[in-house]
Amino acid sequence: MAIENLPLGKAINLGLRQAMLNDPKVILMGEDIGTLGGVFRVTEGLKNEFGADRVLDTPLAESGIVGSAIGLAMRGYRPVIEIQFNGFVYPAFDQITSQLAKLTNRHEGAMQFPVVIRIPYGGHIGAVEHHQESNEAYFLHTAGLRVVSPSNPHDAYWMIQEAIASNDPVIFFEPMSRYWPKADVDTSASNFPLHASRVVRPGNDVTVIGHGAMVSVLLQAAEVAATEGMSLEVIDVRSLSPIDYAPILESVRRTGRCVIAQEAPGNVSLASELAASITEKCFYSLEAPVLRVTGFDTPFPPAKLEAIYLPDSDRVLDAVDRVLSY
Amino acid sequence: MADETLDPMVQFLTPEGHYAPSASAEEFLPYFQRLTEADHRKFYRDMVVIRRFDTEATNLQRQGQLALWVPSHGQEGAQVGSAHATKKQDHIFPAYREHAIGMIRGIDVLEIIRVLRGLTHGGWDPTLPEHGNFHIYTLVIGSQALHATGYGMGIKFDGATNTGNPDTDQAVIVYFGDGASSQGDVSEALVFAASYQTPQVFFVQNNHWAISVPVSTQARVPLYKRGEGFGIPGVQVDGNDVFASYAVTAKQLDDARSGKGPSLIEAHTYRIGAHTSSDDPTKYRTDAELESWIARDPITRMEAFLRNSGAPQSFFDEVHQEAADFANDIRRRTVDLKNPEPASMFNHVYTDPHPLMDEQSAWLANYEASFDEQGGGH
Numbered sequence: 001m002a003i004e005n006l007p008l009g010k011a012i013n014l015g016l017r018q019a020m021l022n023d024p025k026v027i028l029m030g031e032d033i034g035t036l037g038g039v040f041r042v043t044e045g046l047k048n049e050f051g052a053d054r055v056l057d058t059p060l061a062e063s064g065i066v067g068s069a070i071g072l073a074m075r076g077y078r079p080v081i082e083i084q085f086n087g088f089v090y091p092a093f094d095q096i097t098s099q100l101a102k103l104t105n106r107h108e109g110a111m112q113f114p115v116v117i118r119i120p121y122g123g124h125i126g127a128v129e130h131h132q133e134s135n136e137a138y139f140l141h142t143a144g145l146r147v148v149s150p151s152n153p154h155d156a157y158w159m160i161q162e163a164i165a166s167n168d169p170v171i172f173f174e175p176m177s178r179y180w181p182k183a184d185v186d187t188s189a190s191n192f193p194l195h196a197s198r199v200v201r202p203g204n205d206v207t208v209i210g211h212g213a214m215v216s217v218l219l220q221a222a223e224v225a226a227t228e229g230m231s232l233e234v235i236d237v238r239s240l241s242p243i244d245y246a247p248i249l250e251s252v253r254r255t256g257r258c259v260i261a262q263e264a265p266g267n268v269s270l271a272s273e274l275a276a277s278i279t280e281k282c283f284y285s286l287e288a289p290v291l292r293v294t295g296f297d298t299p300f301p302p303a304k305l306e307a308i309y310l311p312d313s314d315r316v317l318d319a320v321d322r323v324l325s326y
Numbered sequence: 327m328a329d330e331t332l333d334p335m336v337q338f339l340t341p342e343g344h345y346a347p348s349a350s351a352e353e354f355l356p357y358f359q360r361l362t363e364a365d366h367r368k369f370y371r372d373m374v375v376i377r378r379f380d381t382e383a384t385n386l387q388r389q390g391q392l393a394l395w396v397p398s399h400g401q402e403g404a405q406v407g408s409a410h411a412t413k414k415q416d417h418i419f420p421a422y423r424e425h426a427i428g429m430i431r432g433i434d435v436l437e438i439i440r441v442l443r444g445l446t447h448g449g450w451d452p453t454l455p456e457h458g459n460f461h462i463y464t465l466v467i468g469s470q471a472l473h474a475t476g477y478g479m480g481i482k483f484d485g486a487t488n489t490g491n492p493d494t495d496q497a498v499i500v501y502f503g504d505g506a507s508s509q510g511d512v513s514e515a516l517v518f519a520a521s522y523q524t525p526q527v528f529f530v531q532n533n534h535w536a537i538s539v540p541v542s543t544q545a546r547v548p549l550y551k552r553g554e555g556f557g558i559p560g561v562q563v564d565g566n567d568v569f570a571s572y573a574v575t576a577k578q579l580d581d582a583r584s585g586k587g588p589s590l591i592e593a594h595t596y597r598i599g600a601h602t603s604s605d606d607p608t609k610y611r612t613d614a615e616l617e618s619w620i621a622r623d624p625i626t627r628m629e630a631f632l633r634n635s636g637a638p639q640s641f642f643d644e645v646h647q648e649a650a651d652f653a654n655d656i657r658r659r660t661v662d663l664k665n666p667e668p669a670s671m672f673n674h675v676y677t678d679p680h681p682l683m684d685e686q687s688a689w690l691a692n693y694e695a696s697f698d699e700q701g702g703g704h
Contacts, residue, residue: 027483053483059521064472064514071476074461075484095511098466099473102447106462109674110451143675167677242681 002188009042009179011153012118014187015160016043016080020050023078026164029056029065030082030118039084040120040179062088066095066117070103073113078164086121087130093138100169101144112167116160121149122213122263123310124177126303132176133300134212134264139171140241140273147241148194149173151215153183155238158190166194173240175213195239197247203233206257206320209248209274211237214261214311221313225320232320240270248274249281256287257323261311266294288326291319333550335594336574337564341622343630350561357411357573367637369410369568370628371645373402376426377625378649379435380599382656386439387603391660393444397599398425400566403624404531404593406430407571411579412499413492414458417481419474419500422463423531427501431458438463439660446666467502468509471528474500475515478524478588487525488585495583497525499575505536507552508544516556519588526588527578528553531565533597538610550592558588565593566624596622668694 006014020026028043034057037044047055058065062083069079083089089096096117103113123132139147146168150156156174163170192198200215201222208218215236222232233251237243252258258278260271271292278290293311301309337348338358347355380398387395398405405426412418418431428450429435437449441463448462464470478498481487487495506512507530519526530549534541545552550560563574571593578589596619600607607616629642672687 059514059517061514061517063511064518067469067472067511067514068476068479068518071473071478072480072483073476074473075477075480077480077483091510094466094469095472099464099469104677105674106448107451107674108446108448109677110448110453112677146676168680244681 001186004185004187005182006153006157006185007180007182008150008153008156008174009040011157011185012042012160012174013044013046015157017046017049019080019161019164020046020054023164025076026078026080027054027056027072028080028082029058029069031058031060031065031084033057033082038082040176042118042174042179043082062092063095066092066100066115069115070095070100070113073115074111078114078116080116080164081118083117083119085131086119086133086135089117089119089135096139096145096171097142101142104168105144113169114164114167115169116163116166116172117169118160118172118174120174120176120179122175122177123300123306124213126306128303129300132303132306134262134295136171136173136240137264137269140270145169145171145241146195146239147171147173148239149175149212150238151175151178151212151236154185155192157185157187159194159238162190162194173212177213178216192238195242195244197235197237197239197244199233199247199251200236201232201234203231203255205231205255206259206323207233207235207248207251207255208259208261208316208320209235209237210261211240211270212263214263217311217313218261218316221316221320224313224317230320230324237270237274243274243277245277245281248278252278252282253285256285258282258286258290259293259316259319259323260290261293261316261319263295263310265297266292267297269294288323291323293319333562335562335564336570337567338569338573339567339627339631341566341627343627343634345631351570351573354570354573354577357576358569361569361572363635365410366628366632366635367641369406369572370625370632371648372406372426372430373568373625373628374645375649375652376406376429377402378653379429379656380425382653383439383442384599384603386657386660387442392439392442392603394442395603396423396442397597397602398423400598400619400623401531401533401595402426403568403627404565404571404595407568408499408529408575408591408593411572411575413497413579415494415496416579417459417461417474417477417496417498419461419470419477419498420463421467421470421502421506422465423503424501428460431460432456433458433460436656436659439656440663443660443663445663468506468511471500471502471506471512471515472518474498475519475522475524475526478519478526479522481525482522487583490584492580492583495525497527497579497582499527499529499579501529501531503536504530504532504534504541504544504549505539507549513556516553516558516588520557523587525582525585527575527582528558528588528590529575530590530592531595532592533595535597535601535607535611537601537605548592550590553588553590558590560590560592562592562594565595566622566627568624568628595624598623
């Protein structure tokens with residue numbers, strides 16, 4: 001056991017460093033990630049340690065970054081890209097969805113594209129427009145991509161290394177509001193593989209499911225529920241594509257009740273897919289409809305309204321009450 | 327149109343096939359002079375064979391054997407010249423009309439037929455040595471410019487260029503058209519290539535029409551000047567003069583391999599055929615314009631040059647027989663092509679195991695088998 005108490009941002013920094021030490025083909029690319037260390041300092045110190053040829057302060061052009069990373073992957077590199085903020089990824093949409101995601105298939109397996117795209121996402125940071133979106137659904141819908149999101153520093157440290165080791169492209173969503181709180185990281189061993197969902201708090205009455213920053217909201221809700229005599233089982237999805245259904249289905253079959261929460265808008269989202277699949281596969285165990293607690297289907301509002309927009313533990317508990325009322 | 331008042335195009339052969347180098351051709355002259363008579367004949371042969379192939383593929387599409395065809399008719403000079411200018415170790419990133427380049431780099435052009443028959447999205451494996459580092463086609467206009475630039479960055483990071491050894495130093499060449507020059511990805515590729523000083527040639531085949539939109543809508547200054555603002559020098563060449571295309575590309579690639587960074591070539595040519603077999607160019611361009619370009623055809627120009635140089639009729643007869651045999655072989659093999667297995671659509675979506683692929687391929691297999699059990703298939 002080697003335990004370090006770290007914030008999530010620093011855990012990713014250490015994970016990136018370890019991956020770069022392990023494999024000289026791992027290079028970092030992005031805007032302001034070198035000398036500055038990234039706007040969130042996630043890559044701080046890495047340019048000094050590994051040099052400007054492995055930590056590239058690229059020109060300010062997202063499609064250019066992803067498109068040139070594809071060429072580097074063809075050459076045998078394993079590029080790890082930082083998109084500065086969630087809403088800045090769209091200029092690279094063709095290169096991610098029509099090129100990166102499909103090129104292994106187009107090459108009939110003759111080439112691999114082990115590119116990781118890190119995207120800081122989510123609200124709770126009082127940011128201006130385009131800086132607080134949860135836009136993971138666009139990428140969940142695209143064949144050829146894998147999509148993951150750590151909720152805590154330990155997972156972040158290991159999942160970034162596992163994402164880099166993946167031979168497929170991985171979109172790595174980092175919950176911005178969780179960059180700073182510290183927690184224990186065991187740097188000697190990962191407990192779960194990249195694409196595993198996991199029960200983070202066992203319970204009996206209702207299964208509550210979320211990912212990224214929402215997991216801490218669900219844990220708060222479970223604390224409150226416990227004081228009211230309700231036992232919530234909290235599941236961290238971790239891998240949004242593919243989804244590891246086994247722990248989720250086992251839990252829902254046991255509790256018979258399920259609430260799915262996310263910051264992203266609900267319409268055609270991860271929660272939609274989870275709700276449909278859970279309903280299909282747990283139909284005879286369900287005591288109540290599967291409910292979704294999500295952001296509204298509006299643009300992410302100005303910062304002074306984000307506390308209303310984002311699901312909090314009260315909104316989660318409201319849904320818990322509803323599934324328990326059946 | 328080339329603006330002759332700015333910089334004359336590099337040209338060695340007049341449209342009538344007379345050797346008359348333009349003033350701008352002078353710095354490229356050594357590259358022309360190193361060509362032998364055998365090279366001249368090879369260039370001609372390749373142009374004739376690929377045009378015959380192109381005609382055969384167009385016919386196959388008309389007969390329902392292909393879903394679509396993308397004709398290269400008219401652009402053989404730009405393609406054959408530049409392809410022969412590449413070296414074995416170079417990497418070529420085509421758009422989707424570069425059939426001659428693929429053939430010269432070593433792919434079986436039946437692979438292109440397979441793509442357009444609807445059997446595969448890719449066609450050939452660019453990692454196989456016999457395929458000459460000819461990468462697969464890209465259908466989203468201009469996207470490949472960034473892949474080429476990234477590949478060039480990798481060459482540079484690997485120290486695989488500018489070592490002083492012309493037989494191993496690597497370069498990349500990316501092909502795109504006048505329409506693609508408007509795409510953001512091409513501009514971003516120029517930015518990245520300039521920033522990282524990639525060993526790279528941007529080769530624009532200006533065939534004057536992006537489907538129905540003329541190049542005058544894409545650019546108010548000549549395309550060969552497009553790189554200047556990015557710090558990438560440009561040169562314009564008569565793309566229907568196979569010698570000019572060869573000499574300029576060879577020199578620019580040599581410069582790229584020897585650390586001089588990226589450059590841009592605009593090859594003036596013309597798409598004699600339709601954009602694709604689904605297109606009708608009579609709706610947007612005039613017969614007079616078409617005729618003016620047929621008068622500048624790269625193959626008739628080269629034929630005139632070779633005849634003036636003493637090539638016998640038997641040579642031309644042999645080339646035309648070879649082209650006819652080539653086309654017949656393509657036709658025979660096209661109609662013999664087998665459809666892919668249904669299960670193959672789940673292959674290579676991911677490299678590592680993926681539960682949805684396993685689940686859905688198993689479901690499809692069971693579903694298909696259920697018809698067999700009911701007796702009679704479907």
